[in-house]
Amino acid sequence: MSELRTENLTISFGGLTATNDVNFNIKSGEIVGIIGPNGAGKTTLINLIAGIYYPTSGKIWLDDRDISQIPAHERSALGIGRTFQLIHPLEGLTVLQNVMTGFLFAQKMGLKQAREEARKLCKTLELTGLDRATGEINILETKKMEIAKALATNPKVMFLDEVMAGLNSTETLEAIDIVKQIATERNLAVGVVEHVMGVITKLTHSVIVLDTGRIIASGPYKEVAQNERVKSAYLGGGA
Numbered sequence: 001m002s003e004l005r006t007e008n009l010t011i012s013f014g015g016l017t018a019t020n021d022v023n024f025n026i027k028s029g030e031i032v033g034i035i036g037p038n039g040a041g042k043t044t045l046i047n048l049i050a051g052i053y054y055p056t057s058g059k060i061w062l063d064d065r066d067i068s069q070i071p072a073h074e075r076s077a078l079g080i081g082r083t084f085q086l087i088h089p090l091e092g093l094t095v096l097q098n099v100m101t102g103f104l105f106a107q108k109m110g111l112k113q114a115r116e117e118a119r120k121l122c123k124t125l126e127l128t129g130l131d132r133a134t135g136e137i138n139i140l141e142t143k144k145m146e147i148a149k150a151l152a153t154n155p156k157v158m159f160l161d162e163v164m165a166g167l168n169s170t171e172t173l174e175a176i177d178i179v180k181q182i183a184t185e186r187n188l189a190v191g192v193v194e195h196v197m198g199v200i201t202k203l204t205h206s207v208i209v210l211d212t213g214r215i216i217a218s219g220p221y222k223e224v225a226q227n228e229r230v231k232s233a234y235l236g237g238g239a
Ligand SMILES: Nc1ncnc2c1ncn2[C@@H]1O[C@H](COP(=O)(O)OP(=O)(O)OP(=O)(O)O)[C@@H](O)[C@H]1O
Pocket: 013, 016, 018, 036, 037, 038, 039, 040, 041, 042, 043, 044, 045
């Protein structure tokens, strides 16, 4: 059982406070949506937790350990995994080799074991044709590869940053099933940034709503969607 918790988490870029006093948590087996209009601070929150940025103030706890000041690669080794909003496959490598990177670098496996584990993981995601270059695979396969790369780091907590973007409705349903299955099987804590509210409804147990860096509402999506402050944040944000 693991828990990721932020405590008054804040970051300012010059005069702009992109994450402002954010308190939230995700526990093993939970899928929490992180929603809000464009520029609300969703990706910044993930970047803070993953260690791409260090907070201006506040803390990030993984269980009873304060991870706020440790570098990204150490957070990854402790169990913080994530996908990226802008997909960046390692070009020149095959699909299999891309997935192997997590096993090699985060889990420090040897080549042979990393290859075997990567094959097994891709099989569970129904990702085939692993010797193809990343430029030859379709968008659903690309998304599966990105999820596999994150899983290959053996996370306790995994953040998915708009992984459904660009998928058609059938592919989206498949991706939702995959994420739910993984979260259950691995007892993962999952944070999901997503603009499509149909995905949020089907996938998450609860959400936090960010607006200009602050949490303005939290709870099950159906309740939060009725909140007047949330409605006006979306209208004001143009989303
Ligand atoms: N490295 C940075 N330097 C300066 N400003 C930044 C930096 N990273 C993010 N910001 C600003 O912080 C705010 C929040 O950005 P962020 O990307 O977290 O929003 P978001 O909710 O993920 O938006 P979107 O839904 O459009 O992806 C924006 O105003 C953005 O310009």
